[in-house]
Amino acid sequence: MGRGGAKGMHGPMLTRTTATLGLTPTIDTTLWQSLCLANVMTAFATTRRYVWQSIGALGVVELTAPTRVACVDAGLKRVGVAAEARKYFALHAQxxxxxxxxxxxxxLVPLVSEDPSRAKYIAEGAVMRLICGEQCFDTYRAHLWAHAHPLVYAAE
Incomplete structure (x- = not known):
């Protein structure tokens, strides 16, 4: 998270991206699937009862992030967004x-080795995060493609 340096922290990096793109995100304009994903992650992290699901959800975020953020970085680069505004995505891809x-x-390995019964709850959290992520990206794709110019995709 930046190791104490604001320029390397998630928040400031993402703020630079939204500012560069002229975005002003609000709850009212955020797709419900994205809010659902955020709420699931928050519920896991704030309720001790779901500690193992939280660990699974966080683990799958780390597992899937490199591919996901690399695609975002490539898309932003393709439309001409400056490297500094893409820094979060480029950095996290690696x-x-x-x-x-x-x-x-x-x-994961030490926790499950210590008590194998944890595995099903860790997997449950991972699957829930994957389902929420899938719903988000399906919705983003449908939303963005509905507004895309047809020639953009014909050329690819």
Missing amino acids: LDIEHSKAWNAEA
Whole structure:
């Protein structure tokens, strides 16, 4: 999270991206699927009862992030967004590969080795996060493609 330097923290990097793109996100203009995903992650993290689901959900975020953010970075680059505004995505496309390996080795394996009954709850959290993510991206895709110019896709 930036190791104490604001320029490397998630919030400021994403704020630069939204400012560069002229976006002003609000709850009222956020698709409900995205709010659902945020609420699931928050519920897991704020309710001790769901600690194992939270660990599974966080683990799958690390596992899937490199591919997801690399695609966002490539798309932003393709439409001419400056490197500084894409920094979060470019950086995490690489960093999260190591984060995922570390999460598996240092969190998941020891926790399940200590008590194998945890595995089903960790998997449950991972699957819930994957389902929420899938619903988000299906909705984003439908929303964006509905407004796309037909020639943009014909040329690809």
